[in-house]
Amino acid sequence: MSETAQTAGAPAPVAVRRPPLWRRLIGFNLLTAVLLGIGGWYLGWWLGHQVSGASIAYFSDTDQNDIALFLGYFTAVVGFLIGMGFLQYPIARLRGYPPSLREKETEGIGRYFGLCTDHKVVGIQYLFGVGLFFFIAGLNAMLIRFELLRPTPVFNSGNYLTLVGLHGTMMMGMMTSAVLGPFANYFVPIMIGARRMAFPRIESLTFWLLMAAGGILMTTVFFGGFPTGWTGYAPLGNQANYGMDSYIMFFALVGISMCLLGLNMLATVITMRAPGMTWDRLPIFVWGVISTSILNLLAPPVLVAALSMSLLDRTAQTTYYLQSGGGSQYLYQNLFWFFGHPEVYILALPGFGILLELLPVFSRKPLWGYRLAVAGMMGVTLLSFLVWQHHLFVSGINANLRPFYMLSTELISIPTGLTFLCGLLTIWRGSIRFTVPMLFALAWFFNFLIGGISGVFNSDTPSDTTEHGSFFVMAHFHYTIMGGLIFTFFAAIYYWLPKMTGLQLNERLGKIHFWIMFLAFNSTFLPLFAVGFLGQPRRVVTYASNLQFLNDWVSVSAFVLGLSMLVFLYNLVYSLLFARIRAERNPWGSLSIEWQLPSPVPVQNFDTIPVFQNDPYGYGDGAGPVTRPVGIPARGR
């Protein structure tokens, strides 16, 4: 009876009985991971005191046990990853089970709080995870500007330094993945016609390592903070409270995460392109991701090496960075900036990619000079490894190489200039639509122009003598990173979020957000060039009273800049939770493949692997939808 009922007609809807909430919280998820992480921390802390408590009291009477703290952080990370479920698969393989991607099959909201091998889930995890830390670090910036309203200190001077360090470190560490995390993870496999990343579990690992690192960094406030800013310069870092250990652990984990992310991206793009997706048909955004990934792969290992020596200096009392002990503080400076300069291009290059990806769509015109644009990004990638000593122009290392580093630094403006050329000529004689993503992309031209020109001043050694270590440098890199990366980051959010969530963002609020942000941004950072020239060094808690007007102006502008972020947050909550207007499949009329798929993209991406016949920039030549892949799912919007 029941059998006939089942076979006749459509299958009866099966009532899925979801277990109660408390039951669903048990298992390998974020909650378990955090609990195991905290438990692991106490285990390591206790172990560290057993191992080294007596010797710390004997050798150095600092009242602080660095070894215990480091051990605590190590075991916390291990516990966190076990709780996340990263050991399940290796153990299953050891027990003889066949390879699988079971983690991909989960559904529901719970998959965003666990190990998921679906690259689209990881992309959304990244967006909100990185967004959270961007928000926290932004609040830190607000507090910094609050302190600088007055020339005399209001905050505890030591904790103010930690605040500055937290802002810088969090931004520089977390924002490396601002574009590569959410947008590359989500769209690179789709753009190249793949169903997943090359190493899906490593993809998830990079995200959860980053989150663990962020949590560790913030615990520094319980351990006295760290006074060194984001650079962690050596003698000061070795001298600091054991809050410094959080910084070391944070950047080491971020370095590992960055390196794995770059490796994964490169492997995916190299090995998993669909038929017909030749190198010169790759969307330019993918080229931006490739160039960033090369830096991601090669630069952070140097940082991890530098931090390992810092760790040994702090725990085992080695003297890698101690001049009087046979080491050298220049070793740290060189290693750090050998990573640190590529790092700033890790932040800038994805912006180039997004810019050039969006301009053709919104000016209805093919990308101008595709190969030139690729050459530009690759040129930046190569040159960024050859310029690091411009951070050490007055440091007292041998001056003979200064003209070389001046030249190599200024040479970077040639490939950067190519991006300007390709961008400007892409909109030239186009049919420009001023949508919200386009506005954010266009702001890049203005911001990066000022950032780039001020960079020429910095690279010019005589001019740099005054600018070095002053607010001029601060204004310069905020123009390139915030003006170059964060503006394109928001462009990408407004552009791609409808595809990722299937919901529209409010256009009007988006425009309000843009105009407030753009004007407040320039009003914040343009005066800082003057502040720097007039003699305000970076990271000071007090300053000359004649600079108060400029500083107040900057602070008020910064608060308005912060306000614009609230507009964005309101837009996000309003559009995604309350308005919930379904997005069309292709609202921007893009020819790129991700816009031919339903929104949000189904789990398997394509029904069958697509075959590419062209690049996605065939606007205006009457050829119609140029990318004609087979295998695009018919259902969905």
Next chain:
Amino acid sequence: MVAIWLVVSVIVTPIFALVLGPLIPPGNDSVQGMGQVFDNQVLMGVSAPIMCFVLVVLAYSLIVFRQREPAAEGLPIRGDHQLQVYWLIVTTAIVLGLAAFGTYELVKDGAGGGQGPSPAFVPAHHNTAMPVQVIGQQWEFTYRYPTFGGIEIPHLYLPANTLIKLHVTSLDVIHSFWAINLGVKADANPGTDNIAYVETRNPAKIEVRCAELCGLWHGYMFDLQGRVVSKAAFGPLMKQQEKIYGPVSKFLPPFATTYSPEPTLRAG
């Protein structure tokens, strides 16, 4: 459009190079500072037309090429080989020119930057320069005068119209000695003699700040009481300083380019 750019550039460039440029610190209290001001003027003069070019092209495009009717497409231009080559030639020429100019300015007199223990770019007559040592410690700069009996004083006093050889060093972490209006900046590193040359001009006040994060009182590591005084007044001034700070001189270690006070880890 080229005409618009030319007009804008002709107006903006002189404003940037000749009006704004000289206003940029460090000013003319030292020869090196004047060199930096000239350097900034040249950079302003070169970058102004470039900025104008980008902004004019951008503004022109946004106004002229905005979408006038729905679904209108742009021209399918995918590149221009000749333009590429010209652009590359022009940008390369500008960059090489700027690098050559910067190198010339640097090689001439070191441009006020710290150059380490064996300076490569020295001004003329550098052998006759008056040595002054800058000692950074957490959190104060002190100054030692080897040609005045090796005395150490808490404020920087320099004679006018004199070439000075600054030996910058530190007793603990990295500081950065920044004499703002003299256009001098040199990191103070432990165990390292970082040499910077500066040629003073007229009597002036000296504003000194630390430009490298050095711990809790980094923001307070400044001194506004330093002075450049006339050559005639300098001798008597140093006599007076010797009277005040002479007694402590016999406790100082003999003058050296670097100091390594021991031990590095103190107990109790």
Next chain:
Amino acid sequence: MVWKLAGVGLGVAVAGILIGFYISNWLLSSPPNVDAQTSASGAQLTIQTVAAVGPEAPNREWVSYLVQKSGKWEHSTIWTVPANSLVHVTVYQFDGDSGLRNPFLSHTQGLVGTATLDGKPFAQIKPDNASHTFAIPQLGVLVPLEGVADNAKNQCGYAPCDHNTMAHHTITFTFRTGKKGKYRWQCFVPCAAGFQFGFGGPMQTIGYMDGFLNVV
């Protein structure tokens, strides 16, 4: 759905307020402000230095200054003194010697009259005997404080120390304050045990060897 959203929103708001409260507390954390006793001849500050601040502070082993407030010892380094007037300071010095990294700082600077050490006037001490310095660089004030000899009897372990019974030196000096403002003061002796160059920990934490002079 609405209730769920409201719950999540409320949770986020509560967490945000708690974290905000913690952070503002942390940023504004500061030892209590202690007013100097004022009289016709100026202000009187009585302070002591100890080798270990004791169990009542977060870091019990750290070296620290304490200040006397109406007869009781208070763990604070933020002191209020009047502008353009004399400040008479009495220091009970209970800590042993550490020695200066820069011997230049072993001579008094910027005082009114001469300082006394156990009643005897002095201007200079041996650099290696310095235990701490009391320095206000913006006022040009510097006083080296002689350390207690290593073999002295009845040395003080933890603060507060009693100057009637325990080994110490008494240093007195007078300086003149300038215009109103917030002046930082610090110690120049590398007295933070175990930290590199002796300058970490208590040397970089307000409330131990650093503080502010509020001149009002």
